[in-house]
Amino acid sequence: xxxxxxxxxxxxxxxxxxxxxxxxxxxxxxxxxxxxxxxxxxxxxxxxxxxxxxxxxxxxxxxxxxxxxxxxxxxxxxxxxxxxxxxxxxxxxxxxxxxxxxxxxxxxxxxxxxxxxxxxxxxxxxxxxxxxxxxxxxxxxxxxxxxxxxxxxxxxxxxxxxxxxxxxxxxxxxxxxxxxxxxxxxxxxxxxxxxxxxxxxxxxxxxxxxxxxxxxxxxxxxxxxxxxxxxxxxxxxxxxxxxxxxxxxxxxxxxxxxxxxxxxxxxxxxxxxxxxxxxxxxxxxxxxxxxxxxxxxx
Numbered sequence: 251x252x253x254x255x256x257x258x259x260x261x262x263x264x265x266x267x268x269x270x271x272x273x274x275x276x277x278x279x280x281x282x283x284x285x286x287x288x289x290x291x292x293x294x295x296x297x298x299x300x301x302x303x304x305x306x307x308x309x310x311x312x313x314x315x316x317x318x319x320x321x322x323x324x325x326x327x328x329x330x331x332x333x334x335x336x337x338x339x340x341x342x343x344x345x346x347x348x349x350x351x352x353x354x355x356x357x358x359x360x361x362x363x364x365x366x367x368x369x370x371x372x373x374x375x376x377x378x379x380x381x382x383x384x385x386x387x388x389x390x391x392x393x394x395x396x397x398x399x400x401x402x403x404x405x406x407x408x409x410x411x412x413x414x415x416x417x418x419x420x421x422x423x424x425x426x427x428x429x430x431x432x433x434x435x436x437x438x439x440x441x442x443x444x445x446x447x448x449x450x451x452x453x454x455x456x457x458x459x460x461x462x463x464x465x466x467x468x469x470x471x472x473x474x475x476x477x478x479x480x481x482x483x484x485x486x487x488x489x490x491x492x493x494x495x496x497x498x499x500x501x502x503x504x505x506x507x508x509x510x511x512x513x514x515x516x517x518x519x520x521x522x523x524x525x526x527x528x529x530x531x532x533x534x535x536x537x538x539x540x541x542x543x544x545x546x547x548x
Contacts, residue, residue, distance in 0.1 A: 269481045270300030272323050273522045276308040277330030284539055285328045288515040291535030294461075295528035308333060314340055324489070326522030327361035328515070332400075334359055335371060347371040351378065355406050359514070362521045373521065376403075379514025380410035380482075384458065388480045388503045396454040398472055399462035400447055401428030403484055405436065407460050407510075411412070412440035420454040423527040458482060459502075467489040476500045484510060487540055501543040512536050 255529035275285040289303040309317050310332045317340070329337050334357030341348055341358060351374040380497040384392065392414045398405045400423040408419050418438055423429045423456035429447035436445045449452065450471060461468070466487050476496035483494045485509035489497070497504050516527030 255286075255528060257504045259296075260452040270323065271325040271523070272302045272304070272321075273326040273328065273518075274303070274324060275305045275330060276313075277333055278307050280305045280307050280330060283328075283330060284511060284536055285330075285515060287535050287539045288512060288532045289328075289519060289522075290517070292519045292532045293523075294522070295531035296525050297360060298320040298523060298525065301523065310336065313337060325363055328518055328520065329359045329361060334374075337361065341372040343394040344370075348406065349373040351375075351409075353523070354409055355402070356435060357402065360469050360518050371521075371547065372428070374406070375514040375521075376406045376510070377410045377413070379517055380407045380510050381413050382415060382513040383505050383509035383516075384411070384480065384482065387505050388458075390457070390479060391415070392458050392480070393417050394456045395460065396456035396475065396478070397421045397460045397462065398450075398475075399460075400426075400432045400464060401421065404462045405484065406434040406437050406461065407462070408432075408445075409439050409486065411458060411460075412436065412443050416443060416458075417442075418444045419444075419446075420456060421453070422450050422452060423447055424450055459497075460484070461493050463493075468492040478502055480505065485506065486511070487543060489540070508533075508536055508540060527547070 271291060275283045283305050286303050286305055293301045301416050311338050313333055338352055338358045349515045350371050355374045355377060359376055360373040360375050362371045377428060392411050393416060395416045398407050400421045404421060421429050421432060424445035428448060433445050433447050456478050458480040459475050460482040462484050463472060466486055468491055472493050473496040476493055477500045481497035482505040483491055483492050484507040495502060512533045516529050519527035
């Protein structure tokens with residue numbers, strides 16, 4: 251992740267919906283994505299009967315050709331791995347509008363085409379989505395933050411928490427030197443914040459503990475940190491993770507990866523359609539889909 255100056259402070263707002271349109275989630279793999287479930291539930295709740303949403307597999311390195319052949323009725327794209335950085339680089343090369351959040355995160359997860367204007371805007375809704383997920387559950391301070399992990403997701407959530415007032419961020423990682431890029435990205439975005447990468451066993455008291463570590467890799471060291479006032483577990487399946495279970499037992503406020511997924515989808519929905527995203531309906535659809543997946547594996 252290389253910090254860079256944004257070409258625009260915010261994405262171009264989508265106009266009011268024309269009555270019909272389509273959006274897609276793209277990535278590789280992508281068939282597992284919950285985005286179609288969330289957005290279709292949103293369309294139904296908002297009465298957008300002329301809108302559709304599908305998934306489409308786009309391998310890495312083929313994004314430019316895919317976008318060049320995109321039908322005109324596709325108004326928006328939700329972009330997953332491994333295409334976020336590729337989309338940002340392509341957008342800069344083509345002179346598209348790039349939001350400050352996409353630039354700071356080093357990748358874009360949202361592509362929006364203004365109807366009839368030919369204008370394309372790129373955004374990253376993971377940052378404001380993460381901030382909204384925390385604020386929905388917790389109204390207290392986020393002055394000190396500890397993040398388990400140092401990858402792209404860790405960076406995005408840390409950036410979001412600086413927007414909520416975090417003054418100190420510690421990335422707890424196996425190899426602090428490998429998190430240098432993530433540390434640099436947060437420093438570039440929020441120069442006044444004290445940012446550092448330290449070892450997994452380092453002391454790091456925090457108002458908010460963020461975990462980006464897979465459930466299978468969580469051990470007693472991570473669970474011992476579960477008494478933080480707020481625990482943000484970005485994993486939502488399998489559930490509960492060891493850390494989530496420990497935090498619930500400790501009485502911590504728990505923010506989940508599904509909270510993040512829904513809030514960022516609501517923001518995309520609004521950019522695609524010009525209509526406020528129906529949070530409750532989209533959350534209920536996501537919860538039902540996750541529960542069905544878990545039941546199918548039981």
